[in-house]
Amino acid sequence: MSLSRKRRKELKRLRSSAEELWGVQQDVLERANDVAQEAKRQLGHLTREEVVPRVRTGYESYVRPGVEQAKGYVRVAGSSAERTLGNALGSVLSIGDIANDARVRRAVERISPRAAAVVKEKKGTGVGTYLAIGAGIIAAAGVAYAVWQTFRADDELWVADDEPTPSTSATTSSSTTPSI
Template identity: 65%
Template sequence: MSLSRKRRKELTKLRKSADELWGHQQQVMDHANAVAREAGRQAGNLTREEVVPRVREGYEHYVLPGVHGAQDLAADVRRRLVGEVLPGIGNGLGTAIGSVMSVGDIARDARVRAALNRFQFQKPVVAEKKSAGAGTYIALGIGIAAAVGVAYAVWQTFRADDELWVADDEFDALSGKAEA
């Protein structure tokens, strides 16, 4: 394809502008990288000089006393558990085991077996549950009817019935009589 001289000049000019723009963009990117490196270096300095000492001070002031308190509490619990609770459990456990063994000895004693053989054990008699009879259903029906009647009477008493009450002045106006 052949281009006119005018078009070639325009394309050459456009190519030069694009190359110039590309160079400017490269300079801007280099400058942005330099600024980012300096910002990272300053952030590291700030962290080293300001943040780390404050974090260390907060740790020593707030966290470390709590840790030492928890360690002291754990040591006290351990000391009491080993010194007071476990010996008590051991004594109680020995007493319980001794009691169980003595009950076993008593159960094996011939005199106790002879006394138990004298008793005749019977199964307990469990009374059978009776079903509801006709009287129960009649009483239940009468109770429900009475409750419904009471509910209806209360409803009749408290319902808003504006037609039952007529004011005197309305009655006089309807009947055509004048008030004195």
């Protein structure tokens, strides 16, 4: 293919122009890469100096008090459930001890010989067993309720500070002009 001299010159200029553009694009990409690396470094500094302290402060002022309060509620609920369950089981066991006492049996035999025979025959699950199971279920429900109350979303705990709107800040700043 034979090209005229004029066309060859134009193609040569076009090729040199494309090569120059390619070089300029490579320089721009290198500069963009440098800028991106610097932005990444600055973002790391900003995160360490600004974001982390604010998150830590927010945690200390909002989350930690709620967690501490929840721990207190769980401790109180646990000790209350332990006392209640202990009292109930103690009462059930003492009733069982009283029922097994020889003096009580003789008194029951004197009053009603049939009732004493029924008490002697009956071995297995009795009222005391059901009372103990009921007390255990009530204690578990109390602990579950206390835990639920502790960890439920409480809208009143997370009240955001009201920021002044532009209309109220304009009236506030105009009315509070300092006098010299």
